[in-house]
Amino acid sequence: MKLVIKGGLVVNPSTKLEEVTDILVEDGVIVSIGETPSDLLENADVKVIEAEGKLVVPGLIDLHVHLREPGFEHKETIETGCLAAARGGVTTMCCMPNTNPVIDNECVVEYINTMARRANGVKVLPVGAITKGLEGETLANIGKMKEHGICAISEDGKTVADAGLMKKGMSYAKPFNLPIFSHTEDRALSGGAMNAGVNAQLFGIKGIGRDAEEVIVARDIILARTTGAQLHLSHMSTKGSLDLIEMGKKVWGMTNLTAETAPHYFILDDSILGDYDSNKKMSPPLRTSEDVAAMKQALKSGIIDVIATDHAPHHYDEKNVEIEKAPFGIVGLETSFALSYTHLVKAGILTISELIEKMSYNPARIINSPSGRLEVGAPADITVIDLETPYIIDSNNFLSKGKNTPFNGMEVYGDVEVTIVDGRIVYEK
Ligand SMILES: NC(=O)N[C@@H](CC(=O)O)C(=O)O
Numbered sequence: 001m002k003l004v005i006k007g008g009l010v011v012n013p014s015t016k017l018e019e020v021t022d023i024l025v026e027d028g029v030i031v032s033i034g035e036t037p038s039d040l041l042e043n044a045d046v047k048v049i050e051a052e053g054k055l056v057v058p059g060l061i062d063l064h065v066h067l068r069e070p071g072f073e074h075k076e077t078i079e080t081g082c083l084a085a086a087r088g089g090v091t092t093m094c095c096m097p098n099t100n101p102v103i104d105n106e107c108v109v110e111y112i113n114t115m116a117r118r119a120n121g122v123k124v125l126p127v128g129a130i131t132k133g134l135e136g137e138t139l140a141n142i143g144k145m146k147e148h149g150i151c152a153i154s155e156d157g158k159t160v161a162d163a164g165l166m167k168k169g170m171s172y173a174k175p176f177n178l179p180i181f182s183h184t185e186d187r188a189l190s191g192g193a194m195n196a197g198v199n200a201q202l203f204g205i206k207g208i209g210r211d212a213e214e215v216i217v218a219r220d221i222i223l224a225r226t227t228g229a230q231l232h233l234s235h236m237s238t239k240g241s242l243d244l245i246e247m248g249k250k251v252w253g254m255t256n257l258t259a260e261t262a263p264h265y266f267i268l269d270d271s272i273l274g275d276y277d278s279n280k281k282m283s284p285p286l287r288t289s290e291d292v293a294a295m296k297q298a299l300k301s302g303i304i305d306v307i308a309t310d311h312a313p314h315h316y317d318e319k320n321v322e323i324e325k326a327p328f329g330i331v332g333l334e335t336s337f338a339l340s341y342t343h344l345v346k347a348g349i350l351t352i353s354e355l356i357e358k359m360s361y362n363p364a365r366i367i368n369s370p371s372g373r374l375e376v377g378a379p380a381d382i383t384v385i386d387l388e389t390p391y392i393i394d395s396n397n398f399l400s401k402g403k404n405t406p407f408n409g410m411e412v413y414g415d416v417e418v419t420i421v422d423g424r425i426v427y428e429k
Pocket residue numbers: 066098156157158183281282283284310312313328329330
């Protein structure tokens with residue numbers, strides 16, 4: 001089966017390509033980038049996707065997604081999560097281990113692999129727990145899980161509180177070439193429902209200080225420096241965290257340190273919580289406008305390497321309670337590209353190529369994936385996007401089971417038209 005994506009603006013960070021041209025795909029692999037011979041275009045066996053006026057990029061790679069299966073299928077399933085991913089232009093995603101049972105052994109890894117094979121074709125890479133049951137007491141069987149395809153280890157939703165155990169986890173992961181995705185939250189310092197500060201005082205909501213995040217950011221950078229393990233800091237939200245990462249990268253010259261943020265941390269701040277809407281509650285919480293400005297700066301300077309979603313679907317009934325009682329988390333798979341494009345590229349902060357680097361190429365490098373690049377021989381994971389037509393975000397249209405977004409009603413640019421995985425169309429508008 002041959003496929004031609006014709007006449008789109010092809011943007012590929014790995015080769016610094018930015019050119020109106022065609023991509024030819026055969027048997028799931030990119031076989032050429034350049035003008036397609038006309039006899040091929042007339043061949044009835046060749047499917048042509050007209051991409052004139054559209055953006056053509058390597059499929060997006062989301063390092064941070066909660067698919068909720070097994071255990072919480074009322075929030076999301078692997079099937080619905082994969083549909084949402086395809087709609088959002090995401091061709092590979094890493095799913096976090098806070099399921100029930102926890103992804104802490106090869107059987108659960110295999111269960112996810114099986115369910116993903118039955119879904120639409122979007123690549124699902126499980127993330128294994130660092131400790132058994134996410135209980136923070138003994139290491140999970142990391143080596144066995146690696147044999148079955150985990151792409152990283154993480155305690156996401158929690159932090160390994162014991163620094164000695166975290167160090168052991170890092171030392172163990174290193175020879176397996178597994179990155180550690182770190183959720184940085186010191187439980188002794190957290191415990192509220194929004195960012196601590198003047199707005200929390202004004203609204204009468206218990207606050208979570210930035211120190212809860214920063215203490216663990218500092219600790220894990222130090223431990224990664226000692227062990228040489230590859231540390232990837234999940235969902236960064238504060239300016240202080242960015243300063244610490246800058247220190248690790250620039251002063252200590254660490255090449256084993258990367259960091260991620262999510263669209264809500266560079267678009268929204270804690271002043272919007274005055275309506276007590278639990279769809280604005282997530283972990284870590286929205287911070288202040290100064291943090292938002294610093295986050296944009298850090299995306300530009302490269303202190304932040306990755307934009308992920310932290311797609312965290314919850315059921316309507318679970319969120320439809322007082323903000324203090326509601327679970328943390330918002331969905332993101334179907335809005336992340338458009339929000340990032342609108343608020344970073346259209347706003348003049350990043351170039352398109354820089355954005356795709358953060359949403360595809362850099363994530364691919366962190367998990368050693370051959371995707372994330374439009375190169376001859378690479379897997380044909382490709383996303384075609386309309387950048388011209390604005391639209392309004394409406395969670396009623398989400399394919400995800402989760403409708404918990406703070407972005408409802410916002411106008412954005414960057415509508416995904418076609419998503420291709422291994423040369424197969426998995427979403428077409
Ligand atoms: N981010 C969140 O607010 N929630 C996540 C957990 C997490 O990412 O820490 C969840 O699993 O719901």
